[in-house]
Amino acid sequence: MQQRPRGRIRPPRRGLVTDQVDFDEVWEVLSQSLREIHQKNASTLSFEALYRNAYKLVLKKHGDGLYKKVKELVSEHLQYVADRDVKPLVPSAVITGSSNLFGSAAIEKRIGGSKFLEQLQAVWEDHQLCMSMITDVLMYMNRIYCADHKLPTTYATGMGLFREFILLNNVYNIGTALNRVILDQIQMERDGDVISHGPIRSCIYMLECLYESEEENEHERIYLTRFENDFLAASSEFYKAEGQRLLHECDAATYLQKVDKRLREERDRCVDTISSLSESKILAVVDQRLIKENIREVLEMDSGIKSMLDHDRFGDLRLLYKLISRVDPDKSVLKEMACNRLIELGKEINANLKNPVAAIEKEQQENGEPSTSGAAAVREEKSASNATALAIKWVNDVLMLKDRYDRIWEQSFGEDKSIQTAITRAVTQFVNDLKEAPEYISLFIDDNLRRGIKGRAENEVDEVLDKAITLFRYLTDKDLFERHYKIHLSRRLLANRSLSHDTEKQMIGKLKVEVGVAFTSKLEGMFKDMTLSEELSTAFRRDQEGLGPDSPSKLKFDLSMNVLTTTFWPTKAVGSDSKPCIYPPEIEAARTSFTSYYLTRFSGRKLIWKPNMGSADIKATFKGRKHEFNVPTFGMVILLAFNDLPPGQDTLSYTDLKEITAIPDEDLIRNLQSLAVSKTRLLTKMPMSKDVKPTDTFKINDQFSSKTFRFRVGLVAINKAENEREKKETNESVEKDRGYQIEAAIVRTMKQRKTLSHQELLIEVVEQLKNRFAPDISMVKKRIESLIEREYLERVDGRRETYKYLA
Amino acid sequence: MAEQESVVLVSNDGFQFILRKSAAMKSPAIKGMLNPRSNFTEARENKIVFQNMSGLILEKVCQYFYYYEKNKGQKEVPEPDFITPEIALELLFIADFLDC
Structure with missing residues (x-):
């Protein structure tokens, strides 16, 4: 059925209802009944009679009087209740202003506090009930008189009176006492005492239901205006001290666990003791005091993040991540410190590499080997193959380190993308550091x-x-x-x-x-x-x-x-x-x-022939045993030289060989070394020494023997890692190559864009080359200069730092 | 059970009407009277005596409660045929009194 239009039909005030009403007389009856309600004697009263009386008064334009009288009546009652019921239980310390409530005995404190809270709770519940009954009885007045005059309903007024006479009672300081008692009880609970939640919850509920004014604005709940701030301030103080205490007493993991526990406690407290309105605020206090202000110090402890990372404490790290996420969505402290440790470990790996090499070299020096060029060469080769071992060790170490961090990232950091980026950056840093x-x-x-x-x-x-x-x-x-x-x-x-x-x-x-x-x-x-x-x-x-x-x-x-x-x-x-x-x-x-x-x-x-790259299989007989061996091409050329010796002569000097074969000195020396000095000595050298000198002579080593039929005469190890000289050469040629590539990138970009500012060009070039190397900015500048000189580009007149492509 | 599902309404000239509570609760005033929490006489006895209504009027009130409950939420509603012009004004008073 459709709602009727609210246009209300009122009975005419005069004429129809003939019986005149004497306000005082009716009020007398009414007030008597209302008092009965306050005395909880409603069962003897007739609602209908009350309702009809109130109706009559309002109808006869006594609404104003009725409204005021009711207010007076309720006020009186509340004042009486405050005197009789609440005052005796207000903790005395509030009145004297002493901060030491109830003396120090916890039990006394708890019982005294609870009694007060319970009393207040009872008073409040009575008042609520009475007010709802009175409001019901005065329904007609609320509907007609209050609505017409835009006055708060009886119920709202009653609530307001409760606030004035009980809570904000100037004489008894009930509100202040309430705050202190509740805070005190919470404090006791935080200290590990057991308190009863019910009375607190009820009183908090009361505070939530009361408003600063009769308009009952959401944000003007007494709870918010008069309690919450005290609560948060007290909590803030408490957690500040707690933070300091924990820093002294606990190791990092325990600290985190305690913080987590506190957070849980506060959350629970908001559910079962105080209002859920405060949940986010109190948690923010804990976050601020226990996490934000102290986390760096906690992480820097000996037992801090370093130890957690090093010992794979996934649980602790997960908690750490969780807590830090609460205060900092970027987790910058965590990222910074975790990555610093990662870089530190990475650099350690790098540093460990350098030391063994140095140690090996030193050892060799101490072995009293004559520092001849041959020995040096051998050593160089040796360090080269060492380098392979180091490289493998390095790669494995780095991967192991990265795997470990990946695992931590997966298990503890919730696969956080920004942390992954940070880890990548850290690894990049120390990898490229080497x-x-x-x-x-x-x-x-x-x-x-x-x-x-x-x-x-x-x-x-x-x-x-x-x-x-x-x-x-x-x-x-x-x-x-x-x-x-x-x-x-x-x-x-x-x-x-x-x-x-x-x-x-x-x-x-x-x-x-x-x-x-x-x-x-x-x-x-x-x-x-x-x-x-x-x-x-x-x-x-x-x-x-x-x-x-x-x-x-x-x-x-x-x-x-x-x-x-x-x-x-x-x-x-x-x-x-x-x-x-x-x-x-x-x-x-x-x-x-x-x-x-x-x-x-x-x-x-x-075709260009590269004999230095080739090898040859040779068959020969030594001491009646047939052998087949593989030598470098140059080695073969040298050995064949001995084949063509005239009868009677079995030795060839270095200069002879040089003349016959015309092999460049460097290769000749190396090949002779591998034939005459290394393990498989197919040639004997006079005099015996590790070095090959131009005055040496060689002959076929008839005494040669080998266990195997086939063997290989390597060129004194093809050096696997670069030695110092090669490194320098490599670097130079790398620089040269990069120069070309930068120029190519510049020209490619400019050809397409025609004119471009310096900055944009730089960005473009770096972007293009990022898959190959990170170009040095000053080098790019030099290349641009050079291209301008060679008239590939020119500066645009009047615009600084802008280039134009010249076709 | 009957006590809880129905309520007795009594007029000033002694007529008694027994009707479903749910229908009578249409009036907030009646609802308040029957609120068991407040525990007024009416709630205890499950009976309301209206000093300002005659049996004739109270009958119409009860008819209206059932009429309202029957047609609640429907789009097409039959005209209420139980109201005669003679008592219309008095019914208006009572409607205001009961807020329905």
């Missing part, structure tokens, strides 16, 4: 591809490669890595040391995914060369088989070649210049034969 990082990562891969992955399952191999990629991601100088990787790869390919080409390709694939095709195209080119060379060698062999046995170009031995495209291969591994030597005739014949074969297939190309 100059050798790009080389070490490449060495790690090198070692694994040569030995490490032997006999491992596919997924294990994949795991190893992924590890390397993980670290690779952290590198800023990816171009340096590429450089090392190319060298290592070329050595693996040419010396046939790679365990599996599939794995090699897999690795390159992974790199491609990370940084793109440009990065790996040369690496792939190297593979292509290898495949083509194999085909070529087979074809050449077939061609040889087709020749008659007497044909002049028919070779007496098997020849396989690797034809490399110059641009794909690192000059350092292959050697930048051709290293000619005088080959023995049969070898020379093979060389010419292959050259002419190659040129008939690919005309217009030029």
Whole structure:
């Protein structure tokens, strides 16, 4: 049914209702009844009679009088209640102003407080009931008179009176006492005492129901205006002291647990003792006092974050994360301190690397080895292979450290994205802090591809490669890595040391995914060369088989070649210049034969021979035992020189060899070292020493013996890590390369954008190069200058720092 | 049970009407009278004596309570056919008194 329009039909005031009303008479009856209500004797009263009397008064325009009289009556009653019921129980200390409530005995305190609260609760409940009854009886007045005059209803008025006469009673200070008692009880509970929650809850509820004014605005609840601030202030004081106390008494983990417990307690307290309106505020107080103000100090304790991280205390860290998240959405303290520790550990790993090397070198010096150049060379080589071991150790250490932090991140830090970023930044920092990082990562891969992955399952191999990629991601100088990787790869390919080409390709694939095709195209080119060379060698062999046995170009031995495209291969591994030597005739014949074969297939190309990269299998008989061994090409040339000696002469001096073979000094010395000084001594040297001097003479070592039929005479270890001199060279060429790449990036950008401000150009260039290295700003500036000089760019007139592209 | 589900309304000339409490509660005044918490005589005895209503009027009041309860919430409502012009004004008084 639709609501009737509220337009109310009133009975006419005069004429219809004839009986006149005497206000005083009716009020007398009414007030008597209301007093009965206050005395809880309502059961003898007739609601209808009361209601009808009030109705009559209002109808006869005595609403005003009635309203006032009722108010007076309630006031009187409340004053009486305050005197009779509440006052005796108000804790005396409030009146005297002493802060020491009820003396010090906790029990007394608790009982006294509880009694007071219970009394207040009872008074309040009575009043509520009475007021609701009175309001019901005076319903007609509320409906007509109060609404018309916009006055608060009887109930609201009654509540207001309660506030005036009981709570804010000036004489008895009941409100103040209430606050103090409640706070006191809460304090007792915080100190571990047991208190009864019911009375407190009721009194708090009362405060929540009362308002500062009869308008009853939400934010003017007495609870909010007169209690909460006291509560928060007292709590703040308490937790400030508590924080200091805990800092002294507890270790970090306990501190965190205590804080967590306090937070839980306060939350519970808001549910079962005081109002949930205060929950967020009191928690903020705890956050501020116990977390925000002290957390740094806590983390800096001996038992602080450092120890938690070092001992994988996932639980503690999780709690720490949870607590810090409460006060700081950025968790900057946590990030800062965790990352500092991470960097510290990372740097420790880096530093530990340097020490053993130094130690080894020192040891060798002390062994009293004569500091001759040969010994130095050997030592250098040794430290190089040491470097491989170090690289592996480094990579493993770094990965282990990172894994640990990842685990902590996962388990304790809720996989927080911003913390992950911070960890990444920290790892990046210490990884790049180590100059050798790009080389070490490449060495790690090198070692694994040569030995490490032997006999491992596919997924294990994949795991190893992924590890390397993980670290690779952290590198800023990816171009340096590429450089090392190319060298290592070329050595693996040419010396046939790679365990599996599939794995090699897999690795390159992974790199491609990370940084793109440009990065790996040369690496792939190297593979292509290898495949083509194999085909070529087979074809050449077939061609040889087709020749008659007497044909002049028919070779007496098997020849396989690797034809490399110059641009794909690192000059350092292959050697930048051709290293000619005088080959023995049969070898020379093979060389010419292959050259002419190659040129008939690919005309217009030029072959440069690199004997320093090759090797040869030789069969020889020592002391009646047949052996087959593999030596470097130069080694073979040297050994063959002894074949052609005239009868009676069995020695050749260094100068003789130099003359016969024309091998460059450096290579000649190295090869002689490996033939005459190293373990497999196919030659004997006079005089015996570690060094090869121009005055030395050599002869075939007839006494040579080896347990195995086949063996290998390595060139005194192909140095795996770079030595000092090489490092310098590498750095120089890296600088040069970077210069070109920066210029290329500048030109690419400017060609597209035509004009661009300096800042924008810088940003563009850095962005383009970030996959390869982090360009040095001053270097970019220099490159820009240089491009302006060479008239690729010009400055725009009148606009500072703006460049224009010149087509 | 009957006591709780129904209530007795008595007129000033002694007519008694027994009706469902739920219907009578339409009037806030009656509702207040029956509130068990306040424990007035009416609530205890489950009987209300209206000193200002005759049986004739109280009958119409009761009819209205049932009429209201029956048609509550419906869109199409039949005209209340129990009100005659003679008593209309008096009923208006009572409606104001009972606030319904």
